[in-house]
Amino acid sequence: MISIRNFGKTYGDFVAVENLDLDIAAGEMFGFIGPNGAGKSTTIRFLATLLRATHGEATVNGHSVTREPLKVRQSVGYMPDTFGVYDGMKVWEFLDFFAVAYQIPKAQRKGVIGDVLELLDLTHKRDDYVNGLSRGMKQRLCLAKTLVHDPPVLILDEPASGLDPRARLEVKALLKELRRMGKTILISSHILTELADCCTSIGIIERGQLLLHGPIDKVYRQIQRHHHIEVRFSGDQEAGVSLIRSDPHVRSVQVNSRNCVVEMGGEDADVQRLMRQLATSDVGLLSFADKEPTLEDVFMMVTKGLVT
Numbered sequence: 001m002i003s004i005r006n007f008g009k010t011y012g013d014f015v016a017v018e019n020l021d022l023d024i025a026a027g028e029m030f031g032f033i034g035p036n037g038a039g040k041s042t043t044i045r046f047l048a049t050l051l052r053a054t055h056g057e058a059t060v061n062g063h064s065v066t067r068e069p070l071k072v073r074q075s076v077g078y079m080p081d082t083f084g085v086y087d088g089m090k091v092w093e094f095l096d097f098f099a100v101a102y103q104i105p106k107a108q109r110k111g112v113i114g115d116v117l118e119l120l121d122l123t124h125k126r127d128d129y130v131n132g133l134s135r136g137m138k139q140r141l142c143l144a145k146t147l148v149h150d151p152p153v154l155i156l157d158e159p160a161s162g163l164d165p166r167a168r169l170e171v172k173a174l175l176k177e178l179r180r181m182g183k184t185i186l187i188s189s190h191i192l193t194e195l196a197d198c199c200t201s202i203g204i205i206e207r208g209q210l211l212l213h214g215p216i217d218k219v220y221r222q223i224q225r226h227h228h229i230e231v232r233f234s235g236d237q238e239a240g241v242s243l244i245r246s247d248p249h250v251r252s253v254q255v256n257s258r259n260c261v262v263e264m265g266g267e268d269a270d271v272q273r274l275m276r277q278l279a280t281s282d283v284g285l286l287s288f289a290d291k292e293p294t295l296e297d298v299f300m301m302v303t304k305g306l307v308t
């Protein structure tokens, strides 16, 4: 549904995105993850036909981003990372503005606007001024706007940024609903946990390079060979930590106030050996838990070059 080949964008000497190749199949919810300035918006704006590439090509819903931008725009609902609106515009007028822009016939516009307001649970805000809406409502309205022309593809640039935890959950539930409706969704975020349980595939970008991408279960499998162990001590944490650090399979130890998190390679037997060593030495081991990797762990390991 989305295919990017050799995309690159430079600003003067600065390389914002370098030789990016990516395929996203129909029906996927693809999480585009990276820190600030990684190149997410640059890639997204290229897909949304709003940015000229330095090199490379992409197709969305079978249409070329560079040669058929109007067809791409009909296929895409794009939500930018910043939200702008004219003063004195009501919620329904905002949606009507986009419905007109997408050439939805007048006779259908009222019905379409009613439908998207209902889907986004905004019907009761129909006649409110957009500027008076809370941030969460504005984000939802912006999502509503991406749906007026019923596009098969949604490209959403940090749709949950700046929202409180409850509003974030609401956005997530909406995205799941949209996926059930058959939309292909690309969503960017630097909040990794936000995407963990709703994406079917992910890509990790840093400094303009796509470091890793693929189905989420495959990415998790790739890092299964790395153990993330949370260790707590009731006694001498320092002695415990230096014992851990002396293990040849240990790659890093992050010491926190109440625990430490150990990243280690090796086999299960190596982990068991370290656990036995800690339990039988005099460091006051309280707990030792081999955790399932979180998306946060995946990101840290990929950006540190531990997983390729």
Ligand SMILES: Nc1ncnc2c1ncn2[C@@H]1O[C@H](COP(=O)(O)OP(=O)(O)OP(=O)(O)O)[C@@H](O)[C@H]1O
Binding pocket: 011, 014, 016, 034, 035, 036, 037, 038, 039, 040, 041, 042, 043, 081, 190
């Ligand atoms: N018009 C521009 N001129 C010069 N540099 C730019 C321009 N637009 C973006 N950049 C730079 O390109 C890099 C990638 O920017 P981009 O907005 O794609 O990052 P991002 O991953 O979306 O980050 P964020 O999460 O902060 O939105 C950044 O270093 C940014 O400063």
